[in-house]
Amino acid sequence: MGDDTVTGDVTHAHARLLPLVPGSEPSDWYRAHVVRRARDGSPPLPRHRPMTTAELDAAGVTRAQRRDHYLRVDVGVYVPLTALDTGSVSRQTPAATLVRAHHLRYPAHLATGFAAGAVLGMCYLVDDAPLEFLVTRGAGCANPAPHLLLTRTRRHDRLIRTADHPDPAFPTLACTTAGHTLGTMIRMLHSPSPALDAAWRVPDLQHIQPQLSPAFIRSVQASDCLHQALRSTRPGSVTNLVRTGTVDAPTAAAVLGATDPGAESSPETVLRLAVSDLAPGLRSQVPVWRDNGSLLTAADLGWPGRGVHLFYDGEHHLRRTQRDHDSEVLARLQQDGGRVLRVTAGNLRDADSVEALRGRVRDALG
Template identity: 50%
Template sequence: MRIGEYGGGLAGGIRQNQPPATDHLLPTCRESEPTEWYLDRFVRRRRVKGSVLPNNLPLTAGQLRTAGVTRASLRKHYHRIEYGLYIPVDQLLPETTDSGFTSAHRVHPATLVRAHHKACPGHIVTGFGAAAMSGMEYFATEELLEFFVARGDRIGHQPPHLLLTRTRKLEALRADAVAPDVSNPGLLATPHGFTLGRMLDILDRVDETRNQRWKVPDLSSVRPHLVREFIRQVQVSDAFHQGLGKGTVGSLEKLVRTRTVRSDRAAAVLGATAVGAESTPETLLRLIVADLAPGLRTQIPVFRDNGRLLTSADMGWEEHGVYLFYDGLHHREQTQRDHDSKVLATLQSHGGRVFRITAGQLKTVEEVVALRNLVADALGI
C-alpha cells in the first residue's frame, strides 16, 4: 500500500505530480476512426452483454466458518486478499502475465476493489480500480488500485496492491461519484473522466518495474511523441473506452475540467484514442502506422462472396486495399491458421494487400522501421 495526499479545491486544486509537458504531442484531431459497421455492432454488443465482471465475491472469515470451513481448510483452499477476506485458490489468476512478468497479485482487480470496499466502505475507488469496475480488461491487474480516503482517516496495515490517497474533498467526490457494481450499489467510483485522468497521471510517474511488467518500445526516434509513457497512456485510454462500451471518444473539455491531467496531455491522448482497438498490440500497431497515409480505419469488415461476414481487419486503408492484422498467440493454432488463409485469399482475390503482424515486429525500433517501410511501399508512398 502507498499513501498520498491531495489538498486544495476539488475542481482546481488537486495536486499533480507530473513532469514538464512533452514538446511532441499529437494534435487533438484523431488519425484514425473505426468503421461505422463496427461502431454499430460494438454499441449493440455492449448493450446486450453489459459489463463483464467476475462473480467471485470476497468472503469473510465468519462466512466461511458458518459454511463449515475449518482453519486447516482455510489455509489450504483459500487465499487472503485483505484482512479477514478470502477467495478460493481456484479463482487465482496465472502466476505470470502475458509478458512473462511475475504477477504482483493474482486476484481479479474487481474482486480486490470489492474486498477493500467491504473492509472500508467509506473509501471511493478511482484510477485503475474504478476502470476495472467499468469493464476495462487490461492493466489493472498489475497497477496500483487507488482509493480516495478522508484526510483524517486512520490507515492501518493494508495490502500492497492499494494506493490510498487522502483528500479534504471526499464528500464532494462522493456527490459526483457513480455506482459501477450492480451487485454492490454502495461501492462508489469517480466519474469516467476523472478515472481516466487519474490513470494518465499515474502513468506519468516514475515506476522502475513498469518497463518489466508492461513492455513497450521507445519509438520517439520513429515518431517523436511515441515515448513509452505516451504509448501506455493511449493503450489505457483505448482499453478504458472499450470497457465502457461507448462508440465515441470522451470529451476533451470534460477531461480537462477534472484537473487530473494537463490539458495538452489530455488533448494528445484523446486525439490518439480509437474505440476500435480490441487489444493493446492493436493500439501500438495503429500508432506506428497512422501517419503513413490519411484515411486509416479500424475494424474493417471482410465479407465472403455470398455476402456473409468472414472477419474484420484490425486496421487498414480501404481505398488503397491495404489491410493489417495483428496475430497473437492463438493464430498459431491450426483452426485459426485455416481461417486466416481464407481471409487472405478473400482479400487478395479483390486486389488487397494483407500484412499479418506479430509481436516480434513491434518490439524494436529496427523492426518497426522495417514494418513501416513495407506498409508504405504497399500504399505507394
C-alpha cells in the same frame, strides 16, 4: 466521458496537438456492433465474490477447507482458488476481485484510476498497475498491500457524492466518474515508476512522433481500453476530462486525440500509433465479408480505400483452427487485390523492429 462539443482554450490545445498523431477511427460497421453490445449490458466481472472470514464461518467452511481451497487476498477476505484466472505476469488474482476485497474492508474508500477501471470492465492493463483508492485527508495510508495505492484528498466527500456504482454484486462500491478515472490513470502513467515500466513494456516511438514516449503510449492504451469497457463509439470530451482537475488540457487533448475505441488489445494500440502517420484514412476493425455477404472477420487496422489490412497475431494464431481461418481471410482479401500484413509482438518490440514494420507498411501502401 461524453461527446460534448469542445470549446474555449481546450479547443485550441486540441487543434494544436491532434495533427501530431493522425488518428484512426472505428469502421461504421464496428460502431454499430458496439451499440448492439452496449444493449447487452456491461462487460462481465469475475463471477466469484470475495468473502470475509465471518461469511465463510457462517457458510460452514472449516479452517482446513479455507486453507486448501481459498486464497487470502486481504486481511480477513478470501476468494476460492478457482477464481484465480488472470493473464497478469505479476498477479494471481484479477484486479476487480482485489478491488472488491478492499471494499469489504474499507467501504468508505473511493476507487479511482485502474481500481475503478477494473470494476468498469477494463479487460487488460489493470492487472499490472497499482489499484488506487481515494481516502479522506485524515485516513491512514501507511503500508498498504503492494497492489494498492491510497491517496488522501480533500475532495473525497464531494467525489463520493458524484460517484458511480457500476458493480451490481457490490452496489455500495463507489468509483469516480469515467473522466476522473481516466485522468487519474494518465497522471499515474506520467509519473516515473520502474516497477510499472518492467511489468508494462512498450517501445519508445519518439523517433516517429516526439510525443510518442512510453508514458504517452501507455496513456493511450489505457484510454482505448476504458473506452472499450464503456462501449464508447468515439473518444470522450476533452472539456469534461480537463474539468476533473486530474490532467492538463494539452495532455488531455493529445491522449483523446490519439484514442480509438476500436482497439481491442493493447498491442493494437501500439500498432496504430506506429503506423498512423503513413497515410490518411486509417480505420480500426475493418469488416471482411464472404461472397455470400456474411461476416468473415474484421481487420484490426486498415486503409480500406487502399486495400491494405493489418492483423495483430497473438499466441492464439498458432492454433490449427485459427491458422485455417487466417488462410481463408488471406485468400478472401487477396481475391479482391488486397494486401495483408500480419504483425506479431516481435514487430513491436523496440524502435528498430517498428521501423522495419513501417517499411513493410509503406511498401504495401505503394
